[in-house]
Amino acid sequence: MQLNKYRTVLWLSGAMIVALFVLFQNIWKVSETQNLKIYYRPFSYAEKHLAQAQTSYENSFVAAEQFLSKINKTPKVKVYLYDNLKNKGFAKVEKREVHFRYGKVFRLTSVHEFLHIFLYELNPNVPLRFEEGVCRIREGKSKKFKGQIYQILYYQLVKLTSSDRWVVEEVFQNKYKDDDEGNIAAAFALFAMQSLGEKTFWTMYQELDQKNWQQLLGKYFGKSIDAINVEFNHYVNQIPDPPEAFKYKFSPKTAYLHQ
Numbered sequence: 001m002q003l004n005k006y007r008t009v010l011w012l013s014g015a016m017i018v019a020l021f022v023l024f025q026n027i028w029k030v031s032e033t034q035n036l037k038i039y040y041r042p043f044s045y046a047e048k049h050l051a052q053a054q055t056s057y058e059n060s061f062v063a064a065e066q067f068l069s070k071i072n073k074t075p076k077v078k079v080y081l082y083d084n085l086k087n088k089g090f091a092k093v094e095k096r097e098v099h100f101r102y103g104k105v106f107r108l109t110s111v112h113e114f115l116h117i118f119l120y121e122l123n124p125n126v127p128l129r130f131e132e133g134v135c136r137i138r139e140g141k142s143k144k145f146k147g148q149i150y151q152i153l154y155y156q157l158v159k160l161t162s163s164d165r166w167v168v169e170e171v172f173q174n175k176y177k178d179d180d181e182g183n184i185a186a187a188f189a190l191f192a193m194q195s196l197g198e199k200t201f202w203t204m205y206q207e208l209d210q211k212n213w214q215q216l217l218g219k220y221f222g223k224s225i226d227a228i229n230v231e232f233n234h235y236v237n238q239i240p241d242p243p244e245a246f247k248y249k250f251s252p253k254t255a256y257l258h259q
């Protein structure tokens with residue numbers, strides 16, 4: 001009987017320690033920088049490398065600020081850091097939150113998610129895929145392939161999609177699901193920015209919505225949708241082909257190539 005009591009007490013204390021540990025792990029600690037509130041878990045990689053995280057995300061914030069015509073600086077953007085996060089990174093634009101994986105093996109510090117917040121604030125009615133394209137204009141990735149490292153900007157990957165998709169109808173859609181769509185949109189956003197000039201591009205951006213885009217493209221480019229599509233097609237054709245490394249999507253079968 002006495003032994004059973006001890007067992008119960010032991011079991012209860014064990015369970016309490018586990019519960020407290022779980023609770024403690026779910027606490028967010030906060031650190032403020034000039035433009036950001038950085039949230040991280042106790043004992044996480046981010047806590048151990050906090051100064052580095054603060055610098056990286058302040059740099060991303062400043063890069064976003066330099067790219068856009070204007071941004072709201074307050075309230076401070078909240079940056080949530082996780083040792084593990086399935087999607088690597090995402091933004092909750094209405095809450096001014098960005099969520100990133102920031103662990104030992106992989107850390108995402110891209111400007112991309114910050115841009116989603118500021119672009120949403122600049123104009124929440126822009127078709128989603130075009131917004132995604134603008135976020136990708138200056139973004140790229142690197143890839144190891146047959147022992148070498150290759151770097152590329154995302155818009156260049158438009159060359160790996162079928163040429164009948166290099167049209168505005170593919171860009172101004174309010175749904176977005178894969179990288180090909182984002183890369184076509186990035187190529188168009190860059191084409192539009194270079195054709196119209198940055199100032200006019202942002203003026204147009206602020207007026208866009210899901211219904212007026214054809215009319216606005218006509219007004220700002222000063223030509224028909226068909227003529228814009230012909231020009232866009234020429235523009236994409238002169239973008240250099242991406243290195244062979246990017247023609248292979250990663251799969252277990254091709255894993256040996258990506259080393």
Ligand SMILES: [Zn+2]
Nearest residue numbers: 112116132135
């Ligand atoms: Zn995005």
